[in-house]
Amino acid sequence: MNAFVLNRHGRMVFPSNIIPELDFSTMETLEQLDSVIRRDFETKAPSGTEILERVRTGGYATRYDLMRDMALNLFWANRFSITMYEKRPTRWRDLPRSRSDVFLPVLEPWEDGEAKVSGVQQAYPQLPSRWDSPCEDRVFEVLFDVFANRRHHASTLPAVKPTVAEFLEQPGNLTFRLPDYDPDYPVYDYDDILDVDEDVPELTALHRWAMVLHNQYPWERSKVELAAAGDLRDDDWVVAFHPRDKEVRAFLRRLRAQAAPRHAPTARESRPPVRPYPAVDVRQRFDVLPRLEALAAVHGDQACSNEDLIRNTAYNWSPMSAEEISSKTGIEQRRYSSLPLEELALQAAEAALAKAGREPEEIGAVLVATCTSSRLIPSLATYLCGQLGMHQVYAAYDIIAACAGMPYGVAEATRLLQEVERPVLVVCVEKFSDKIGNVRTSRMIFGDGAAGLVVGPAPEGAGTDFDVMKTYASGPASEVNSILWPNPEFDNNITVFGPQVKALAGRYLTQMIEEISALPHPDGGEGSLLDSVELIVPHQANKTMVIGLAERAGLTADQLYFNIERVGNTSSASIPLAIHDAVRDGVITAPLRVFAPGFGAGAVAGYAVMRVDPAVVAVQSAPVPQDGASAPAVREPNGSAQGSDGVQEAFG
Template sequence: MEPFVINRLGRLVFPATVLAEVDFSVIDSLERLTEVVTRDCAATAPTGSDILARIEAHAYSGRYDLLRDIGQNLYWVNRYSMIMFEKRPTRWRDLPRSNRHVFLPSVTPWQEGARTVAAVADGYHRLPATWDSGTEDRIFGLLFDVFRNRRHHATVSSAIQPTVAQFLAAPDALTIVLPGHDPDYPTFGIDEILDCGEEVPELEALMRCAMVLHDQYPWDRSTAELRPVSRIGDDDFVVALHPRTREVAAFIDRVTRRRRPSFARRAVQRPAPGPALEPVRPYPPVRVGETFAVRPKLEALAIVRGEHVCDNADVIRNASYSWSPMTAGQIAATTGIERRRYTARDLADLALDAARAAVAHAGRIPQEIGAVLVSTCTSTQLIPSIACWLSGELGLRQTHAAFDLVASCAGLPYGLAEALRLLQEVDRPVVLVCAEKFSDKIGAVRTPRMIFGDGAAALVVAPAGPGEPGDVDVVQTYTSGPWTEVNSIRWPNPAFDNDITVCGPEVRSLVRRYLAQMFDELCTQPDPDAPGRSLLAGIDLIVPHQANRTIVESLAREAGFSVDRLYFNISEMGNVSAASIPIALFDAIRDGVLDRPMRVFAPGFGAGAVSGYAVLRVDPAIAAPEVIGSDVFPVVPGRARDDSVAASWPMPTTTDDMRIAFGE
């Protein structure tokens, strides 16, 4: 499934939020499936009895709230069938009796159905429209036709229904029977669902849900009856369930045959985590001028943003059926984010554009580069690493080192720390790229959808000239803590369909802990330029990791930082993890906040309970022209552009290439 598409209206659409797909390759038991379904449906969806009680208590203030409850209820009713099966009306005489992958729903009559349906019809028409009566009526028409013609109760439902043979062996079991069926019964195609457009974002999301739910019942619902096998005629139609994918069929086989799991699939019994113990002695910050002989100079900073803007209205237009109500304004108030950037390009391509632009702005040629580092936590390219791949794409025949490092939101301080160590060995420029692509790792999980974005930044860190003080005063890195904090942000997370997940309270805890530690260190460390004052007193600007403005400002106050010295671009970029600090530095220059050489404190903190900071001297002149598009080749003043680098890019690997490589 595509992580996002641009529909015919030019709007971003996230198919995962409405189509309710689950990756069955990461679900190993019915218990795990039940956990997933409970989280996505049962925990938030009202039952029919709940809706009836709310109507009778006059708990609905407008039509939207009732429509939303009906939609969530119907997703809950279909909680297993819509993620596992295709519903195919089939003539009883033509239904295979022994196919182990054809099932019949065994259902229980809905005892209070008539009363609840009547109450919903009356309640809806008595309520005032919330935004747009015409759109709300169309949504109601789709949802209510499904709701009123539901014959069965859904409080108890099994993930795996009986096979036809099992149903025949249970004469009292009831299933859905249709006296006839039109194979051309109108349904919505996937393009119609994705191209849906409404003025009110909440109604657009609900309309898509209504269209998907309509498609779950592709027959004349008013004719449906519940019957036992003895009352099904040869020419009657039953609703047969077929696994949607091979992965679903394989899952059913795994959990129904009760085969002993292979050794590779056996769960590892890990001991319970122990308490988090303090180190035997603190880790002091690295004072660069006193520690290293080769001082670092920041020669260039280049950035690449995701090409698609996803604003808060887009998030609400794509609200999942499992989300609790939230408005675009509430997202901004909670996170400080109004827009984030997504890209359809590969992460490596973003990194390459940023690296090329930085090398060009630094006035360097590829042959001068001594090492390439890439800081990212979202790369799916392991061999070659993005850093090694960049070395080849930049035309470097050899470097001293090229490797990726995973430090998530502390990617800049971790990357700088490694760059400083490499400078001592190579005494030549190091390219540090911080790049992230989250848009294809979010799925239908709301917190990451609100927060994360895509982008890349590249720095050229070179040896300072003789007698120059260098541009990095102090670096510090930390990691670890209580296991709850270490695991507070996870990707891939099998419990959430391998999408990224964020546990807010644990993240807040680790940020609070690290900011307090940073504040203590800055207060006790002397300023290299003025030993009589603290390092904190010499800070001109604070550019923190752009995690969540509301939380960072609150915790910064607790730690003793002056909020008016903080710079944020999170409202426009969201959280770009490792790339967030360098992109924010670039935007501080663009916005005129960093309008002269300034000393900047750049703290980062995030997944894995990693953290760190750098105290930098940033000259606005290091900012390269922003990269727009992808045709960015190193062009150095006074040197002709070398198109041989582009001409030598490798072509896609073929099977013939593989045969040659292995001597065939």
């Protein structure tokens, strides 16, 4: 459910944003479920009383605002039935009385329901249209048909419904009664919902919401009433609730077993190390000097624009426009891949080897930096070895350093060079698009992509492409846990806690700038190591945030290169993808010194001050949609633009 699909209009759609589903395999207690439900449904949903009050006080500016509240209210009223149960109209005489997995909801009449329905019905035509009056009228017709025939009060619904036997213990219990039931009552097909394509992105999302809510009541709603248990007749139809899948069944069994909740241990207060860790001067520290032989990139083949996000607005998102997403993040689009993570990594590895002119048997070690692999055995690195035909390497393993993956990878490759004295393949790869679910902040930021680097031993008498390296990790537990995946509290989707991320990024960026400002010019020139830097290519976390943090650390925005507005945040792949794009776009046209800082999940960070020669970059042509795996198209840089002097002028 979490992956994206393309509908028949070629529009990107996220099914998990439209059809609420929770991963019950992660839930142990009702308290945990209640936390998820309240966050996803209640905090955004107005009650019927609140809707009526806003109607009476002129609280709605447009028809869209009113309809959005109606939809959120209906999602709240269906919060458990839509996530836990399948509704099956059944004749009362045919309903099992003793099964433990067949339930009947106990309902209470909707307080002042007639007044709330009447208020909405009278208010809608008096409000101005927000964008498209005919479209809004169509959506209102679907929504109001559900809203107007709602019978029950929402706030008293329990997650665990009574079994039929438990329902019958109280003759006064009320439940749905249908005088008849048509199994062919029209509902919207899954593809119908995906294929909605209104001119206004916000109305596309709202129309889909209305269709999903319509499908929650697939019967003649105007004839439904609440009937007491003692008044049900054999030919009456009732709405039986059945667990929607085996995970819900297992969750209900766990509740009956009353398993004790697990409590996470309390973290100790973080304390700084007994002495600072110095940056690694590559020339002084290592005998085998590293050289960047090749860098290749693989972008996602599908562009997901900010408008695409708004078309896929989930029921639990706060209102936000495409322009606001751009303002908050600096991102206009993010790129997603239709390929699995393994194929992305393989394409990047093959392209890097081809650019370096290296055969697989020449490679001494393979390192994969990723935080989105679900592959544990074999590791992604060893999987690549097998796919590339490497009969034996000295070492192959994955590095989970998230957004510092590239600095960690080249630092580890340099250490391995001392032992193997042959090239190390480093692949930085991420696929976030199928791990986001309906989490708004994550969907705004993350993208997919991969990059391959070949770090080999410099020839005898030649210098290194890497001046200084440094890695860091840890901090306060709140920063260590600032980005989580999988996160049971967010239905196992990746979640970002913004203030904590900003705190760790600011802390590390300030520390990095102070460190390289105190180091000497690597070529013996005047000034510091920072003064020798010609271009800063930071981890592409959030353009707005990084610029603000960089300015606080004493840098200026024109010293930084960003490609995040076109590709999103690709974590470990973000720095090498940005270097590739800087070459492709003519920002880097001659060898120059780059400062590449990364920081992120786990409170990890790292940087490399390195020489980037555009001649070693396999420049990928503009990404195009593809149906299957294929090697990335590459072209050589044309070298027609200015050299590093021009970059210095452009970037300060």
